[in-house]
Every structure is written in structure tokens, then in C-alpha cells.
Amino acid sequence: MTRKQLEDLGLSKEQVDSIMKINGDDIENAKGISATEIKNLKTEVDGLKTQVSDRDRQLETLKASAGDNETLKQQIADLQATNTTAKEQYESELNQLKVNYAVEKALTGAKAKNIKAVMGLLDLADAKLDKDGNVKGLAEQIEKLTTGEETKF
DSSP: OOHHHHHHTTOOHHHHHHHHHHHHHHHHHHHHHHHHHHHHHHHHHHHHHHHHHHHHHHHHHHHHHOTTOHHHHHHHHHHHHHHHHHHHHHHHHHHHHHHHHHHHHHHHHTTOSOHHHHHHHSOOTTOOBOTTSOBTTHHHHHHHHHHSTTTOO
């Protein structure tokens, strides 16, 4: 929304100023929230990576000192498999958080009135991020929703 568009609607300068201030405040608020969420997520990811790395080192040390004890070696192998599964789960959750953030950002840019409701209409089962951080195929789905008679924003 631009100042000119509002003036073309016949709004006075004071009304336009008020609308622009409210809109600016909303945008700044959204930026602040997003920045905080990203910082928190990065901190959490760094902590989880450190935990996994520490566990892997401990397991390697234990494995080296186990000698010929097959039972202990099997337990170590099981722990390594569990750690690998946990790492994959964390990476999957992190990717899902990134996808959700990218979708919310795109829907905000498309001026969706109720982001949660619109997200329910999107097919995000196989959503993947491209190298620019955008969800592949999302733009087409949003376009379909914004132009469809039953789903216009």
C-alpha cells in the first residue's frame, strides 16, 4: 500500500499519515518477532549440534576402550544408531520450521488475512526450500488461492 493509493481513494493527509503509521508499526513489530524467533532457533540448533557432537565423541572414546567385549560394542553401536536417528529428527524439525517461516512470510507478502486458515489450504506435505529460502511451488499455490472465487484473499 502506498501513500498515493490512499490519497487516490480520497483520504485526507491526516488519515493517510495515520494509516501509514499503523502499517509501519505492524511491519516493524513483525520484523522484530521474526528476528527474535530466528535468533532463538539458531541458538537451539547450535546447542543441539553441540550435544550430538559431544555424545558422538563420548561413544568413540568408549568404543576404543571396550576391547573385545562384544556386548559393550553392541551397546555402543545401538547408541550410535539412536544418536543418528535423533540428529536426523532434529534436522527434519529444523527444516520444517524453516518451511513454516517461509510460508508465513510468503502469505504475509500476499496479504492473506488469516495465515493459519490459508496454510490449511496449501499442500505442504513435500515442501522443500530452494537455495534462496523459498518453498518450491508455493507461489503457484498462493496464486491459485488468491484468484480462486472461493478462496480470494
